Amino acid sequence: MDYLTLIQLLDSTVRLATPLLLACLAGLFSERAGIFDIGLEGKMLAAAFFSAAVASITGDVWIGLLAGIAASLVLSALHGIASITFRGNQLISGVAINFLAAGMTVLIAQSWFKQGGRTPSLVGGARFEGITLPGAEAIADVPIVGPLYAELISGHSILVYMALAAVPLTWWLLYRTRFGLRLRAVGENPASVDTAGISVVGLRYAAVAICGVLCGIAGAYLSTALQAGFVKDMSAGRGFIALAALIFAKWRPWYALWATLLFGLFGALETRPDVIEAVIGMKVQGQLMGALPYIMTVVILAGFVGKAIPPRAGGEPYVKER
């Protein structure tokens, strides 16, 4: 494998890891506050559709992004009402949200665009284009560093850089602010937060809302940056891979970056079987590469390689003592 192939491989790794990273951080906020969210997939899908649809109608991708975030927030609110206010089963609510998004996106797409459940292809300002970082063209011909900077670091859409910036931001918010401390506490021991006179319900709604915003950006990235338009079921299980990455990362922001990059690499390798064969000297089935994130998650969750311990109050509705 030559150097340029490696750069290309890492480049598509970053592209594929971005939606996973955003969704993974989304899940991190929600689950750290004690709200399980298996509806990441549905929120991403809804955001993917609405951002592509609104971007294609208005011709402005930024308005599309806002629409995507709004759609994701609506589903987040639904999850919040079901699991926080009415203390319903968070897992069942997540399942419902996934199906609601899968059905509604196609239904609305067919009603609005009549193109068999897809949006028109996005062109020009209706899409996030890659940004060429300053100096990328100038040093592109320099050996080693040139391709690294010009191909791998430069040339991604703004959302990729936003996702990368979200990692330290999440870390700072969770571990260096009062809000973060409270958020983590509400996922471990909500009664103690309540005793301190802080609203458990308010904190959990805030966490679920942040989750909605991040899922919205992840979905918008799928349909307006990674691809040019919405197609049916385009999230394609990414919400679940993000969930897997979250467990893999043991609910921590920096680990989430490495986990999603690793799973992004698997995704990139799936399309390049020739590279795997060249490196390890034998053929690996594409299906095995595709299933690897899930298999690794099962192994990690079972504690065979390091133990992943979820937030203690996760999945349980909080009932104030009476």
Place this chain on the structure above:
Amino acid sequence: MDVMPKWAEVVLVPLISLLLAAIISALVILAIGEDPVAAVKLMVAGALGSTYGWGYTLYYATNFMFTGLAVAIAFHARLFNIGGEGQAMLGGLGVAFACLYIPWPHWTLALLGAALMAGLFGAIWAAIPAWLQVKRGSHIVITTIMFNFIAAALLNYMLVNIMRPKGQMDPASAKFPDATHLPTLHELLAPLGIEFSKAAPANVSFLVAIAACFGLWLLIWRTRLGYEIRAYGHSESAAKYAGISPFKITMITMIISGALAGLMATNNVMGEAERLVLNSTEGAGFIGIAVALMGRSHPVGVFIAAILFGFLYQGGAELALWTSIPRELIVVIQALVILFTGALDNMVRMPLERVFLAIRRSRRAGATD
């Protein structure tokens, strides 16, 4: 003492939840510019207006009965088996092995053998997450979700690389031998002088599904094991104190659950397609969740809910054929049913409980006067 009388718990709450789901579905149809009344009429005519329609409705209902029962028994032990889809895929693999590689003399024996293999494969696929939950503490919901994806990859690998006959392009197994053909309802009812559509896929496994409903009722409410499962579901600590082993109950419940989901393959793989294809489960494993929630995890409820979803599926297909409403409408309805009967259960229950409490108080006040 329960706040609500039993009939309200069993009938009123699910009925109101369903009504809410139906109202919102109607609003969705209105919003996309179609007429909900005409849509319902078309669905009824298409799904129940002919033996052909009934044949499809009952075919889908058979699938949903198996997956619904699978989710329901897990609910009794307070386990959420979201992996019915993967378990049904593995069941399909089991059916394919049994039908392709064993020369069966008659369909009755073939059905028995295939059902055993389907149940075994499904049970294994559910037993691993169950074991991981009890022994290693991994959450069964996450593990079963992951196992759905692993099952899909495994099935894809088996069909593309191993089971596909030479020279065939599409990823599917060879056609099963004729001896494994299950009699359709047409063939079963013809000797009795009842005309039933020849083209519809409903087959003898519908009767197997009904038997499974009855069997599960016996198990849950008439056996010691069923009592232990329910006790464990109500309170793990109390069950432990009574000497019930969490390991044993979790394993047995999930094995039965997985076997039931796997059994679905006798209907869709053996009864309908007569070969193993990719995506033969068509999401029936997930519909099992809606069916079990709507049926309140009771076999009779599951039976009724499965027929209703069978009707929705066949009716939805007819809608997609004759109007511009896509088939995904059914996915929306399914989501709303899960939402209202499952996640938002308390939204319906809390106000109802208040009403019943008020009635009881006013009665008591009347009695003391």
